[in-house]
Every structure is written in C-alpha cells, then in structure tokens.
Amino acid sequence: MANFEFIKVDREGPVTTVTLNRPEVMNSLHSPANMELDRAFDEFAADPYQWVAIITGAGERAFSAGNDLKFQAAGGDMTLPKSGFAGLGSRFDLNKPVIAAVNGLAMGGGFEVALACDIIIASESATFSLPEPTVGLAALGGGLHRLPRAIGTQRAMEMVLTSRRVTAQEGQALGFVNRVTAPEALMETALEVARTICRASPMAIRASKEALFLGLEDSLASAIEKQWEYPAMLALLSSEDLIEGPKAFAEKRAPNWKGR
Known part of the structure; x- marks a missing residue:
C-alpha cells in the first residue's frame, strides 16, 4: 500500500x-x-x-x-x-x-x-x-x-x-x-x-452496480436484454460465488464468498 x-x-x-x-x-x-x-x-x-x-x-x-x-x-x-x-x-x-x-x-x-x-x-x-x-x-x-x-x-x-x-x-x-x-x-x-x-457476494454487488448504471444509458427493454453481457455480470455468471450462494442457502449456513 x-x-x-x-x-x-x-x-x-x-x-x-x-x-x-x-x-x-x-x-x-x-x-x-x-x-x-x-x-x-x-x-x-x-x-x-x-x-x-x-x-x-x-x-x-x-x-x-x-x-x-x-x-x-x-x-x-x-x-x-x-x-x-x-x-x-x-x-x-x-x-x-x-x-x-x-x-x-x-x-x-x-x-x-x-x-x-x-x-x-x-x-x-x-x-x-x-x-x-x-x-x-x-x-x-x-x-x-x-x-x-x-x-x-x-x-x-x-x-x-x-x-x-x-x-x-x-x-x-x-x-x-x-x-x-x-x-x-x-x-x-x-x-x-x-x-x-x-454480507452479499462481492461479485453480485459489482454486477448489480454495473448493470444499474449501464442500464440507465439505454431503454428499459434494451437494458434488460443487454444486462447478460455486461462484463461484471459475465464474471458473476461464471464465478464460484454463483454456486456458493444457493448451496449455502440449501445447507442453511452463511455463505463463504470468494469474490471470484
């Protein structure tokens, strides 16, 4: 630092x-x-x-x-x-x-x-x-x-x-x-x-922030269509966190987020 x-x-x-x-x-x-x-x-x-x-x-x-x-x-x-x-x-x-x-x-x-x-x-x-x-x-x-x-x-x-x-x-x-x-x-x-x-997945937080801001630059219909291709969303959809969240929910425990 x-x-x-x-x-x-x-x-x-x-x-x-x-x-x-x-x-x-x-x-x-x-x-x-x-x-x-x-x-x-x-x-x-x-x-x-x-x-x-x-x-x-x-x-x-x-x-x-x-x-x-x-x-x-x-x-x-x-x-x-x-x-x-x-x-x-x-x-x-x-x-x-x-x-x-x-x-x-x-x-x-x-x-x-x-x-x-x-x-x-x-x-x-x-x-x-x-x-x-x-x-x-x-x-x-x-x-x-x-x-x-x-x-x-x-x-x-x-x-x-x-x-x-x-x-x-x-x-x-x-x-x-x-x-x-x-x-x-x-x-x-x-x-x-x-x-x-x-407490939430950092991958999901980043994808949500990015999608919100990028979506504001577009029409509603276009934003909903394009959101799957935003960089942070693509990273979330291929991440360990995407697996860990539902797994932790099913096992009734706190998730162990990896941020990757």
Whole structure:
C-alpha cells in the first residue's frame, strides 16, 4: 500500500476507508492530493480482498471545501488525474461500491466527490452547495451532470444557479442523501452500511452496480436484454460465488464468498 501525505487509508476486513486529511484548509484538494486519491482508489479497485470503500474528511468542520482556490491563485499546478477530481469524478469503470460519509461542509468539488459515490451518509451538521459561479467558475467535476440525475432538472437548476447551501435534512428530502445521522454516529453508520453490503457476494454487488448504471444509458427493454453481457455480470455468471450462494442457502449456513 502506498504512503500518503494528504490522505489517510485504513482497512478493516474488506472495507477501505479513505480520509481527506487537510483539515487546516477544510480538506480542499490540490493536485498532489488528487494524485494521491487516484492512487488510493487504483489500489482499492485492484485489491480482490477490498469490497467496499468509504470516503470522509478529517476534523469536524468539513468533508471537503472542494478545489483549493488559494493554491490555484498562487499559481499551483491544478493537473487532475484521468480518474478526475478526488480520483473519483471520472472513474466510470469502478464497479465496487463507494460510500461518502459527509462529516461537515461539502462545497463545490467536495459536493461533487459525494455525488460521485454510490451512497451518501451525512452528519446532521453537513451542508452541500455548488458555489462555483460565485467565484467565476463552473462545477465541471461532475456536479452539473450528476445532481440533475439525482434530484431532477428543476431542483438541480435552482441549486446551481443560486449557489445556495442545502442542509443534510433537505438533501435527504431532495433525494441525494441516503441517511442523516448524529455527528458522533456518522462513521459507525457508514461502516454498518459497508458491512451490510459485504454480507452479499462481492461479485453480485459489482454486477448489480454495473448493470444499474449501464442500464440507465439505454431503454428499459434494451437494458434488460443487454444486462447478460455486461462484463461484471459475465464474471458473476461464471464465478464460484454463483454456486456458493444457493448451496449455502440449501445447507442453511452463511455463505463463504470468494469474490471470484
């Protein structure tokens, strides 16, 4: 596992937790941090023993304030990896689940990181916004496209054009937040969700995530027809897990998933 300066990576069984570790700048991200996140998620994607990832922020104030504007204004290199902002924004081939545990402010790119995850669990103190237009920028890290897909065009448009902040509770009502927790319960709730996912076959989870996203790009009839040929589905259909699941059910025992 690589050594990191701007993030922390911890593993508990099949769960990887990635912590944005720049609390002095509200976990905003510059190019070196983005490159570290790219490497961390490359490692997660490639490790057959890591099934679910959680991403969160260090400290109590912020999940991430997004792009490090002070670093940018000082002429710092803002090069992004091919995987996009935080190593997640353009990582479209990751079929393992990623959970965002939003512990505070998720602004701009920070909100976009959360939207790039599959499940968002938010502290009661969390807030979300895409304020890029107020500093002459646009939410090009995926926010302009993921938010309307999550909550609908009209509601997303209002958030984008006004740059207003949305609380965790409103985010849940709008539909982009899955759960809201007390601040002290955030990480345990995220880990509980991750452990629940890990009770299922990792092959089946990957096939399900991939089929859901690829199917959204197609008509319903076409998606149902094509789903048998999706890569992760083909891997599932030829896996040991496909045999183990029904066998464990018949024998009334917990399955021993191999992830292959």
